[in-house]
Amino acid sequence: MESNPSDAPAIEVSQLTRTFRVYKKRPGFQGALRGLLHREYETVAAVDGVSFQVARGELVGFLGPNGAGKTTTLKMLAGLLYPTAGQARVLGHVPWERADAYRRQFALVMGQKNQLWWDLPARESLELNARIYGIPQARFDRTVAELTEMLDVREKLSVSVRELSLGERMKMELIASLLHRPQILFLDEPTIGLDVVSQQTVREFLRHHNATQKTTILLTSHYMEDIHALCERVIIIDHGRISFDGRLEEVVDRFADFKLITIEYDPAPGRVGENLQRFGEVIEQTTGRIKLKVKRARVIAVCQELLDQFPVRDIDIEEAPIEDVIRQMFGR
Numbered sequence: 001m002e003s004n005p006s007d008a009p010a011i012e013v014s015q016l017t018r019t020f021r022v023y024k025k026r027p028g029f030q031g032a033l034r035g036l037l038h039r040e041y042e043t044v045a046a047v048d049g050v051s052f053q054v055a056r057g058e059l060v061g062f063l064g065p066n067g068a069g070k071t072t073t074l075k076m077l078a079g080l081l082y083p084t085a086g087q088a089r090v091l092g093h094v095p096w097e098r099a100d101a102y103r104r105q106f107a108l109v110m111g112q113k114n115q116l117w118w119d120l121p122a123r124e125s126l127e128l129n130a131r132i133y134g135i136p137q138a139r140f141d142r143t144v145a146e147l148t149e150m151l152d153v154r155e156k157l158s159v160s161v162r163e164l165s166l167g168e169r170m171k172m173e174l175i176a177s178l179l180h181r182p183q184i185l186f187l188d189e190p191t192i193g194l195d196v197v198s199q200q201t202v203r204e205f206l207r208h209h210n211a212t213q214k215t216t217i218l219l220t221s222h223y224m225e226d227i228h229a230l231c232e233r234v235i236i237i238d239h240g241r242i243s244f245d246g247r248l249e250e251v252v253d254r255f256a257d258f259k260l261i262t263i264e265y266d267p268a269p270g271r272v273g274e275n276l277q278r279f280g281e282v283i284e285q286t287t288g289r290i291k292l293k294v295k296r297a298r299v300i301a302v303c304q305e306l307l308d309q310f311p312v313r314d315i316d317i318e319e320a321p322i323e324d325v326i327r328q329m330f331g332r
C-alpha cells in the first residue's frame with residue numbers, strides 16, 4: 001500500500017478526464033430518420049483535465065450547472081468509473097483500483113439514489129450495511145444511537161425505508177454511509193428535494209460532523225444555503241473544466257458583473273413615476289427610496305446622475321449577493 005503522510009492532501013486530482021461516447025442527434029425529422037438508419041456517435045468530455053487538491057479535514061463545495069461534470073468526477077473519486085486520462089489519489093489510494101483498504105475509508109452519498117433496502121425497516125437496512133463492513137455490534141449500536149439522535153430520526157428506525165419521508169430516508173442514507181466512519185465523504189446533492197427543516201438538520205449535522213470528526217468532505221449542492229453555511233472554499237466546474245477554485249467570497253469579486261445601489265431622497269411633491277430603467281434593473285421604488293441593480297462598469301456614472309437628479313439624503317452601494325452571482329454564472 002502507498003504511504004500517505006498525514007500532512008499530504010486527502011484528495012489529489014491531476015488532469016482527470018472522462019469522455020463518453022454518445023449518440024449524435026440530428027436536428028429535425030429528416031435528421032431523426034437518417035439517424036435511425038445510420039447511427040453516428042460523438043465523444044463528449046464530461047470531465048476535461050480537472051486538477052485540484054483537498055486538504056485533510058477540509059469541506060469544499062463543488063459547484064457547477066447541470067451537466068458540468070460534478071457527478072462524473074465524484075464517481076471517479078469513488079472508484080465507480082474509470083477515467084479516460086489523468087490521475088487521482090485519495091488518501092494515497094488510486095480510487096478505481098478499488099482496494100478494500102480504500103473502500104473502508106470513504107463514502108459516496110447521492111441524493112438522487114437510494115442505497116438502502118427499500119422493503120426493510122431502516123434499522124435492518126443499517127445492520128446489513130454494518131455486516132458488509134464488518135462493524136462490531138457494540139460500535140454499531142453506539143453509532144446508530146448517536147447519529148439517529150443528532151439527525152432526529154431515532155423513532156423511525158422500525159419504519160420500512162419505503163415508508164420514510166424523503167428527508168428521513170436521506171438521513172438514514174447518511175447514517176448508513178457513516179457506519180464505517182469514513183475519513184472522506186463525497187456528497188452529491190444530499191439535500192436535494194428535502195423539506196426546509198430536514199435540509200437545515202442535514203446541513204447542521206454535516207457541519208458538526210466535519211468539525212468534530214475532521215472528515216474531509218467534497219459536497220455538491222444546488223442550494224446556496226448549504227454552500228453558504230458549510231463551505232469556505234468552492235471549486236466551480238463548467239463544461240468539464242474548473243473555472244474557479246478559491247474562497248467563496250472571492251466568487252463575487254471575480255464574477256459579479258453588477259452592484260446594488262440604494263438611494264434615499266426627499267421626495268418632491270408631484271414628482272412621481274420616474275423612469276429608472278435607463279440606469280439598470282429596478283429592484284425597489286417607493287416614495288423616497290430607490291434600489292437599482294447596475295452593471296459594474298456603470299456604477300460611478302449612475303451614482304453621479306442619481307446625485308444630480310434627486311435630493312439624495314443617503315446612498316449605499318452593495319456587492320451583488322452570491323446567490324445571484326452564481327445563478328448568473330450558471331444561467332446559460
Ligand SMILES: Nc1ncnc2c1ncn2[C@@H]1O[C@H](COP(=O)(O)OP(=O)(O)O)[C@@H](O)[C@H]1O
Pocket residue numbers: 020021022045046047064065066067068069070071072073
Ligand atoms: N454514462 C454516461 N453516458 C453518456 N454521457 C454521460 C454519462 N454520464 C454523464 N454523461 C454526460 O456527462 C456530462 C456531465 O454529467 P454529470 O457529471 O452528471 O454532470 P453534473 O453532475 O455536473 O450535472 C453531461 O453532459 C452528461 O450528459
Ligand SMILES: [Mg+2]
Pocket residue numbers: 070071072188
Ligand atoms: Mg450531478
